[in-house]
Amino acid sequence: MASTLNMFIYFLIFPGLLFTAVVGLLTTWVDRKVSARVQWRVGPPWYQPFADILKLLGKEIVIPEGAKRTGFLLAPMAGLAAVTVVSMMLWLANMQGVGFVGDLIAVIYLLTIPSIGMIIGASASSNPLASVGASREMKLILAYELPFVIAIFTAVSKVSPMSLKLEAILEHQAANGVLLGHPSCIIAFIVAVLCMQAKLTYPPFDIPEAETELMDGTHMEYSGPILGVVKLTQAMMLFTLPVLFITLFWGGLQFTGWGLLYTIVKYVLIVTIAILIKNTNPRVRIDQAVRFFWGPVTVLAIIGIILALAGL
Amino acid sequence: MPQLLVPIVVPAVAGGLCLLIPRRVRGVREAVSLIALAWTLVAAFRLFGQWPLSYVKDWGTLGDLTIQFDLMLTQFSAFIVVFVALFGFGVGLYSISWLSREHDGRRFYAFMLWTVAASIGAALANSLVILLLFWEALTAILYVYVNTGLKKLDASEGAAKSFVMLGLSDAALFIGVAMIWARFGTVSMDELSIFVGDGMTTWIYILLMVGAITKAGAMPFHTWIPAAAKGAPTPVMALLPAAIDKLLGIYLLARISLDLFSVGQGIMLLLMIIGAVTIIGAVLMALVQHDLKVLLSYHAVSQVGYMILGIGTGIPIAIAGGLFHMLNNAIYKSGLFLSAGSLEKQAGTTEIKNLGGLARAMPVTFIATAVFALSISGVPPLNGFVSKWMVYSGLVELGSRGVASYWIFLVAAFFGSALTLASFVKVLYSGFLGQLPSKLSHVREVPWAMQVPMIVLALLCVVFGVYAVFPLERFINPVVHGAVGTSASGGIELGIGSFSPSIATGLILLGLAVGFLLFLAAKMSKMRTGRVFIGGTRPPTNLDSMHVSGTGFYNTIRETRGLSGLFANAEQRVFDVYEIGGRIGNGIVQGIRMLHNGVLSTYLSWAVIGLGVVVFALLSTLLRQLVNMQ
Incomplete structure (x- = not known):
C-alpha cells in the first residue's frame, strides 16, 4: 500500500493529473493534425492545445441568469477528478502490478462520472438547448452502455481464473498471450472501440454537442477556466480509454526496450482509428444511434461473449 | 417488561393513545408519537449485540399445535429492528411538518406507530405463526393507512389493490406455514432445516417465497406499489414500501432461502430470473413516468431485483x-x-x-x-x-x-x-x-x-x-x-x-x-452573470416559453422499435397479475351470472340437479359403508 505522500504524487503528477493531461492534450494535437491532413490542411503546431487551455484559464467566466451555480461549476470538476483516478488505477496496475483503489467494475463506473458531470452541469445552466443536449447525452450513455458492458465481460470471461482485478487480467495475458489472440476478444475489441467513439462524443456520435442545431449543446454555457476543465477532461478521456482497452485486450503497457515503442504504436493505432471514424462519418440522429447500439452492435457483442464462453 | 417486548409494546400502546387523544388537541399526539418512536429506537439500539435473546410464552393449543408467543433476537433480526425503528422515528419527525390540517393526524400517527410495532414483531418472531400474525397485521394497517390519503379515489383504489395483492400473498404464506406444520410438526424457525427435494417441499418454499417477494415488491407481484403511490400520503410511501417492506420482505426471503431451507439449483435460477426481470422491467417503466411518486415507486420495485439476484x-x-x-x-x-x-x-x-x-x-x-x-x-x-x-x-x-x-x-x-x-x-x-x-x-x-x-x-x-x-x-x-x-x-x-x-x-x-485551486489561480473575480445564450437571439420576455420539461426526456427510448410495443402493453396493464386475476375472476363471475337469468324453471331445474347430486353422494357413501360392513 502506497504511503500518503506517494499517493499525492501519483495523483497529482505521475501517472495522475499532470501526466494524463499532458499526454491527453498531445493526443488531441494528433487528432487535430490527422483531421487537418484528411481535410488537406496543414494543422496546428504541437503546442496549440496547451496554448488553448492556458488562454481559457485567463478568460472570464460568464454564468447564465437562473443557473444553479454550485452544480454548474462543480459538475465538470467531478468529471476531471474521476478520470484522473481511473488513469491512475490503470497505470499503477500496469507499472507495479498492484491493484489500487478498485477493480474493473469501479473503472467502468468511474468512467461514467465525466458524462454524468456534463449532464448535471448542462441541466444546471438553465439553458433550453443545453437541456436538450443533456437529454441526448443520457440517451447516448444508455445506448452504448449495453454493448460496452458485454464487451468488457467478454474479456473477463477469457481470463482464467476469472477475475475483475486489473492486475490479474494483465498477469493472465503475460502468461498466456494477449486476449486479442482469441476471435471472441477481437469482436469484443471492435465493439469496445465503437463504444469509445460514443463515450468521447466523437462524430458520428457527437449528438449531445451537435454544433449545427444545439450550438455545442451540453458545453454551450461554459466559458473561461471552467470550459478549460471540460476540454481537459475530454482530452484525458481520449487518453484513458485506449489505455483501458490496451490493458484489457492487448497485453497492457510495457516500459522497457522495444516494448515501449510497441506500446506507443498500440496506443496511436487505437487513437487513429477513432480519428478516422470521426473524420469520415456525418452525425447520426439520437434515435439512429440508440438503434445502432442496441441492434447490430449488441448482437455483435453477444456473439462475442457466446464465442468466449464456447472457448474461442 | 422483558427487554424484547419493549420495542413492540411501546409503539403499540402509544398508537392506541393517539387514537384516544381528541382531534382538537394539537401537539400532544405528535409529542406522544415522537417520544414513543424515540423510546423504540433507544430500545432497539440497546437490543443490538445482545443476541441470542429469546422470549417464549405459551398461548394455548389449537388441536395438536401449541401456539407459543416465541420471539428470538438473532444477529439478522437485530439489525432489521434497529433500522425499522430508525425509519419510524425519521418519518415520524418528518410528518409533523408535512401533515396539513386536512389530514387526519390521529389515524395517521396511530397507524404509523402500529406499523412500527408490527414490523418489529415480525422481525423478532421465531415462530412462523407469530410472524404470520404480525405480517397480516401489517397488511391490514397498510390498507387503512393508504386510505388516509387526501385524494380519496386514488387512495382507496391503491389501498384496495395493495390489500388484495398482499392479502393473497399472505394467504400463500399462511398455506405454506400450515404445510410446514403438517409435515414437520414445528413452526419454530430455529428448529427448521428443510431440504428441498420433493414436490411438497418445493411447493412450501415457493409459497413462502411468494409471501416474501410480494411484500418486497418483486415482479410479477409488484403492481400494488405504483398503485399505492398514487394516493397514499408520501410519508407512508417513505415508511412502508420504500423502507420497512423491503427490510421485512428480503429478511424473510433470506431467512427461508439461507436458514430454513436448503434449496437446489432450480430454485436459485428461478430467484435470479425474478431478480433480473424485475431490475430491467420496472426501471423501463420508471423511465417514462410523469409523476414523481409513481416514478419512485417503480424504482422501489426495480431495486428489489438486485437483492433477489444477490440472494439467488x-x-x-x-x-x-x-x-x-x-x-x-x-x-x-x-x-x-x-x-x-x-x-x-x-x-x-x-x-x-x-x-x-x-x-x-x-x-x-x-x-x-x-x-x-x-x-x-x-x-x-x-x-x-x-x-x-x-x-x-x-x-x-x-x-x-x-x-x-x-x-x-x-x-x-x-x-x-x-x-x-x-x-x-x-x-x-x-x-x-x-x-x-x-x-x-x-x-x-x-x-x-x-x-x-x-x-x-x-x-x-x-x-x-x-x-x-x-x-x-x-x-x-x-x-x-x-x-x-x-x-x-x-x-x-x-x-x-x-x-x-x-x-x-x-x-x-x-x-x-x-x-x-485552479479557479482561484484563474481569478474567481472574473465571474459575471449574463443572459442565457440561445443561438444569438434575444431570450423571450416570458421565460416560461423556454421551459424544457423533463417529461419527454426519454421519448426516443419509448419509441424504439421492439420497446414501443412492450411499453404499450405495460400501460394497458397486460403484465399486471392483479388485472389478470381480476379478468379471470370477472370471467368466472360472468359465467355464473349467465345462470341467473331470472326464469323460475331454470332455478328449479338447478335445484333438482343439485339435490340429485347430494342424494347420489349420500347414497353412494351409504352403500360403500354397507359393502364394507359385510
Whole structure:
C-alpha cells in the first residue's frame, strides 16, 4: 500500500493529473493534425492545445441568469477528478502490478462520472438547448452502455481464473498471450472501440454537442477556466480509454526496450482509428444511434461473449 | 417488561393513545408519537449485540399445535429492528411538518406507530405463526393507512389493490406455514432445516417465497406499489414500501432461502430470473413516468431485483451484497420519497412537467436528493455502488464456477443501473435543475423537521459508501459468517475483486480541491452573470416559453422499435397479475351470472340437479359403508 505522500504524487503528477493531461492534450494535437491532413490542411503546431487551455484559464467566466451555480461549476470538476483516478488505477496496475483503489467494475463506473458531470452541469445552466443536449447525452450513455458492458465481460470471461482485478487480467495475458489472440476478444475489441467513439462524443456520435442545431449543446454555457476543465477532461478521456482497452485486450503497457515503442504504436493505432471514424462519418440522429447500439452492435457483442464462453 | 417486548409494546400502546387523544388537541399526539418512536429506537439500539435473546410464552393449543408467543433476537433480526425503528422515528419527525390540517393526524400517527410495532414483531418472531400474525397485521394497517390519503379515489383504489395483492400473498404464506406444520410438526424457525427435494417441499418454499417477494415488491407481484403511490400520503410511501417492506420482505426471503431451507439449483435460477426481470422491467417503466411518486415507486420495485439476484446466486459475497443493498435501498429510497414529499408540500405537485429549477429555492432538499439519486444510480463512492458492486462480483464468481449464463444476469444488472441513472437524471433535471417556471417562484425551503430526516439519511448514504466497512462489519458480516474481507484502511476485498471507497473518495476530493485551486489561480473575480445564450437571439420576455420539461426526456427510448410495443402493453396493464386475476375472476363471475337469468324453471331445474347430486353422494357413501360392513 502506497504511503500518503506517494499517493499525492501519483495523483497529482505521475501517472495522475499532470501526466494524463499532458499526454491527453498531445493526443488531441494528433487528432487535430490527422483531421487537418484528411481535410488537406496543414494543422496546428504541437503546442496549440496547451496554448488553448492556458488562454481559457485567463478568460472570464460568464454564468447564465437562473443557473444553479454550485452544480454548474462543480459538475465538470467531478468529471476531471474521476478520470484522473481511473488513469491512475490503470497505470499503477500496469507499472507495479498492484491493484489500487478498485477493480474493473469501479473503472467502468468511474468512467461514467465525466458524462454524468456534463449532464448535471448542462441541466444546471438553465439553458433550453443545453437541456436538450443533456437529454441526448443520457440517451447516448444508455445506448452504448449495453454493448460496452458485454464487451468488457467478454474479456473477463477469457481470463482464467476469472477475475475483475486489473492486475490479474494483465498477469493472465503475460502468461498466456494477449486476449486479442482469441476471435471472441477481437469482436469484443471492435465493439469496445465503437463504444469509445460514443463515450468521447466523437462524430458520428457527437449528438449531445451537435454544433449545427444545439450550438455545442451540453458545453454551450461554459466559458473561461471552467470550459478549460471540460476540454481537459475530454482530452484525458481520449487518453484513458485506449489505455483501458490496451490493458484489457492487448497485453497492457510495457516500459522497457522495444516494448515501449510497441506500446506507443498500440496506443496511436487505437487513437487513429477513432480519428478516422470521426473524420469520415456525418452525425447520426439520437434515435439512429440508440438503434445502432442496441441492434447490430449488441448482437455483435453477444456473439462475442457466446464465442468466449464456447472457448474461442 | 422483558427487554424484547419493549420495542413492540411501546409503539403499540402509544398508537392506541393517539387514537384516544381528541382531534382538537394539537401537539400532544405528535409529542406522544415522537417520544414513543424515540423510546423504540433507544430500545432497539440497546437490543443490538445482545443476541441470542429469546422470549417464549405459551398461548394455548389449537388441536395438536401449541401456539407459543416465541420471539428470538438473532444477529439478522437485530439489525432489521434497529433500522425499522430508525425509519419510524425519521418519518415520524418528518410528518409533523408535512401533515396539513386536512389530514387526519390521529389515524395517521396511530397507524404509523402500529406499523412500527408490527414490523418489529415480525422481525423478532421465531415462530412462523407469530410472524404470520404480525405480517397480516401489517397488511391490514397498510390498507387503512393508504386510505388516509387526501385524494380519496386514488387512495382507496391503491389501498384496495395493495390489500388484495398482499392479502393473497399472505394467504400463500399462511398455506405454506400450515404445510410446514403438517409435515414437520414445528413452526419454530430455529428448529427448521428443510431440504428441498420433493414436490411438497418445493411447493412450501415457493409459497413462502411468494409471501416474501410480494411484500418486497418483486415482479410479477409488484403492481400494488405504483398503485399505492398514487394516493397514499408520501410519508407512508417513505415508511412502508420504500423502507420497512423491503427490510421485512428480503429478511424473510433470506431467512427461508439461507436458514430454513436448503434449496437446489432450480430454485436459485428461478430467484435470479425474478431478480433480473424485475431490475430491467420496472426501471423501463420508471423511465417514462410523469409523476414523481409513481416514478419512485417503480424504482422501489426495480431495486428489489438486485437483492433477489444477490440472494439467488448462492455466492456468499453476492448474498452479502444483496443484504447490504436491502439496507442501502431502504435508506435512499425512503429519502427519495421524503424529497418527493417536500416538493409536493412546497410546490403543490409531483407532476414532473409542472416542476423545475427549484435547486436555488430548496438547497437542502436538492443536495439531499442529489445524494440519494446518485446513490441509487450506483455512482461511486456512495453506498449504492458498493452493494451493487458486491452483487456484480458475486455474479462473476458464479461465472468462474462454470455457470456460463452468468453474463446475462450481470448485463441485466449493469444495464438496469444505467437505466436507473437515466431515470434519476430526469428527476434531478425536472425537479431541481432546468428552468424555474414562474408559477413556482414563491417556493421556499421546507421547515427543519422535514430537513433533518433527509439530511440524516443523506449522511448515511455517504457514510455507508465511504466507510462501507463499518456497516459491512457491523450488520452484514455477522449474518453471512464473515464472507466479506475488510481492511483497516477501509478497503473491501472479495477475492475476485477489490475496492477501497475511502481512498477513492479521498482522491476525488483531492481532484476537486485541485480544481478549486485552479479557479482561484484563474481569478474567481472574473465571474459575471449574463443572459442565457440561445443561438444569438434575444431570450423571450416570458421565460416560461423556454421551459424544457423533463417529461419527454426519454421519448426516443419509448419509441424504439421492439420497446414501443412492450411499453404499450405495460400501460394497458397486460403484465399486471392483479388485472389478470381480476379478468379471470370477472370471467368466472360472468359465467355464473349467465345462470341467473331470472326464469323460475331454470332455478328449479338447478335445484333438482343439485339435490340429485347430494342424494347420489349420500347414497353412494351409504352403500360403500354397507359393502364394507359385510
